[in-house]
Amino acid sequence: MSGSWAHRGPVTRWVPPLLAAGVVAWLNLYIVRELFSIETTARMHSMHGFWTALARLGGQSWLEPTWWPYWDGGMPFEYAYAPLLPGTAALLSRLPGVDELRAVQIVFGLILVLGPTLLYLGVWRLTGSATWSFVAAVFYSLFSPALLLAPNQSFGLQELFNSERFYVVIEWDDGPHMTALALWPLAVLSLFRLFETRRWSWLAGGVLVMSAMVYASAFGATILAISTVCVLGALGFTPKNMALAGLAGALTYLGACAWLPPSFVRVIREASDFHGQGWTVGSWTALALIALAWAVVRPWLMRRVADSRLRFFVLFSLTCLLIVWLFEYGGRQFVPLPGRYKMELAVGLSLTAAFALRLVWSRPARPFQVALALTALAFCAEQTVSVRRWAKTAIVERDITATIEWRIAQAVDANLAPGEKVFLPGSAAQWLNAFSEHLQWSGGSWSAAFNLAQQRARDDVYQEVGDLRRSMAWFRSFGVSGVVVGGPDSPEFWKPFVDPGKYEGHFEELWADQDTTLYRVPLRTTSLAHALPAGSQTTEDWATVLPFAAALQAERMPGLQLSWEGVNEVRIAGEVRPGEIVAVQINHHPGWMATVGDREVRLEKDGLGQMWLQPGCDGDCSIRLRYTGGAELWACRGISAITLLGMFGLLLWDRGAKGGRPRRIFSGGPFSSTA
Structure with missing residues (x-):
């Protein structure tokens, strides 16, 4: 089996790999095709309503600094969430027959199709091996290798066959994270090419892609930091490489700072600390253990593995595995939400497995190769059918108006005047502004909570039992006119109130349905x-x-x-x-x-x-x-615009070099004598 078309003619060189990319895209499209046609899956326990609300009410906020009054008492729109997913949904919702609910589903479909496709294309261009890039992309599409080493429940071979990648997007909240991860292969390709060629075009293209990753999710920034260190580990920590890494990182931040200004970085750090996801003394231990693992593995890789790409895949997989293991089994972390790096681990293991197999593929006899390939093909066919069956049950049109969250929104609009602030729990808060423009005392993302005093007060209200003195003081202090409480039999998913019956008989009941009640808070005035x-x-x-x-x-x-x-x-x-x-x-x-x-x-x-x-x-x-x-916010908008436009211009300038002569960074000067 040939691993590369790199030395064949122009047509032979490009057509088969692009056809292979089409196969990868078709495979994933076949599995999730209903996402492009249904209105909504109505996964009310998820944050799908959160992104629908941003797409629905964003308005001019995508273009200029705007206040977002709807969640947690208000915040700058830039603090609400990373913009790429909801912004794309907002654009799609301008198409005929596409509203924000449907647009979000389409974006999920694009993420799931483009992720493996871009993985194939990026790794093919990085390694020159269309065949093994295809193997890695198909394996990543269908299987969950990360769960073999870091299972959600118990260790076992069956974990490999879970459709984790589809599950976290369709059922849960990992759409932005997976958007950043979909762009990751292009960022890695750019970093390798930048360090190896030192061309301005690879710097510019890399900054554009990496900025997009940060616009997709805060995970994008940490993935990039980890990946950059791993690329340096694979190629060498030379002064030039580290200088280029610093330059690329600085330009990436400047390109992304419109939605990640310094003040918001501080907000994220403080929110992480408040919710127990921040830096601790144990974080140093976690870093030290990862450094120890690198000290053992990297020298061996540098001696025994000639392929720098495979060295990178191994180092990236090792780092992601240790991030997950140290959190799940050691209780230590140095990045927020470390358990969610199983998605990065899945990519790394898929690439490592494919390209490690490439090293030994020529050793067995031809009949064994054929038998092994047929066996792999059979397992892929089985898994395609299995994942497709799951997707058909998961991607089902549901009537959003039959949900308790939709009915709560209608009740709030009917019983509270515009401008009155309401406190909703759990899934009701995540979905309210997908249907309503009412202001909330809740609703925001905990990982970027703008007002920690509001977070403490909210948690105090949830935990209060019996005596209403604390609830009343907090509601009056924050101007909360109404509160919705879900009882034990409420369809509201999260049910955060420890004592859901505490307001009964004390607050005026405005509406009730399915053990879910909207109460009027007795305020002197509802004005803010x-x-x-x-x-x-x-x-x-x-x-x-x-x-x-x-x-x-x-x-x-x-x-x-x-x-x-x-x-x-x-x-x-x-x-x-x-x-x-x-x-x-x-x-x-x-x-x-x-x-x-x-x-x-x-x-x-x-x-x-x-x-x-x-x-x-x-x-x-x-x-x-x-x-x-x-x-600050206006300056960051301007800096980002100038940086991104400058990178686009730099890309065109370098690609348009006369005579095809590349323009290189550090082609002389203080770094010119350093390898």
Whole structure:
């Protein structure tokens, strides 16, 4: 069996590999084809509604800094989630007959088809072996090799035959992660070519692909960091290579910083720490153990394995395996969500297995080769049928209006006025804004929680049993007008309330269905703006939360009226007396500006992460709050645009070199004498 068409004629060289790519694409399309035709699978336990909401309500946010008022009390749109998946869905939803729900399903289909296809194409161009790249891509398409070494339940050969890749996208929440992983082969190809040729075009093309990975998911950034170290390990940690890696990494961040500004990096780190996914002293142990494994394996690879590509596949697989093992069996981590690196491990093991087999393929006799190939083909046929059967049961059109999440959204819209804030649990929060424009005190991604005070208060409400004093104080402090609670028999999936019956008989019941109830929270006013005595603003200390809640409950009526004018502007009107402050129950961000008449007023942040100001009014007061994004977000948008356009121009410039002469980085200067 030949492993390469590299030295044949132009037609023979390109047509068979491209036909093979078509086979890989067709195989995956055959398995998931219903994703391109159905409206929705209505997997309500997943984050599919989360991305549907972003696609539905994103509007101009894709083009300029915009406030996202819908989740957790509000946040910059850039903080809501990585944009590539929901942004693609938003574009697809502009097609005739395609709404946001269907667009998200189409994106899932594209991810599952393009992932193995790009793996084949990228590895073929990297290794020159169309045959073994095809073997790796088919194996990755159908099998779950990572589960052999890191099973979800128990060790056993049957784990190999689980359709994990399809499951995590169709059933669960790994669409953005798998989008980044689909682009990974092109990034690895670019890194190898950059280090080996030092051409500007490979730097530019690599930065464009790697920036797209970061736009797909925060996993993209960590995958790139791991992959870059592994490529350096395979080729050599020379000064030139490390300098190029640093340059590529810096340009990639500049290209992606529109959606990953420094302030958001800090938010992610703090949220990870809060939820127990951050850096600990055990993280150093995990890194040390991985370094120890490298110290054993890498010298052996450098001596015994001539193929730098196979060395990379082994190092990448080893690193991903240890990330998963150290977390699952050692309780140590140095990256967030380490258990989810089984997807990277599956890719690495597929490539390692295929190209290790390539090394020894010529040793057995021809009949054994034929028999082994036929056996592999038979297993692939069996697995194709098996995975296809599973997909037919999983990718089924479901009536979204029959779900409790859809009915909750209708109940919220019918019983709460626009602008009132509602607290929804679990799956109801993840799906509300796929159907409604109501503001939530929940709904955001925990891994990038913008306001940790809100997260602590939310968890306190969930855990509270019996006594409602803490719930009432938190609801009043954050301006929560309604709360939905799912009882033991509720179809709501997550059921986070420890005591779901605690509001019964205490709060007004507005709606109930299938052991799921919407309650009205007894507030003095449902407005999110309040004129209060000076000094009423709170810290996160519980001792100051109670007086703040009491001050809100004693507010002078009729109080202040707050109205939204779009998502970036708020108007507040009403009587404010000398010395009073105005508390605004919207999350604070430096991008907000306040004016009273033509006078700019400083906005402050209270201990709960919300805004307050001293308007200096005596009587009727008109306050305008306007969200501009702030200097950082605008600067990052501009830097990203300039970087990405510059990389595209650099790509064209290098590819258009006169006489076909390549333009190389470090072709002289301080690095020119270093190998």
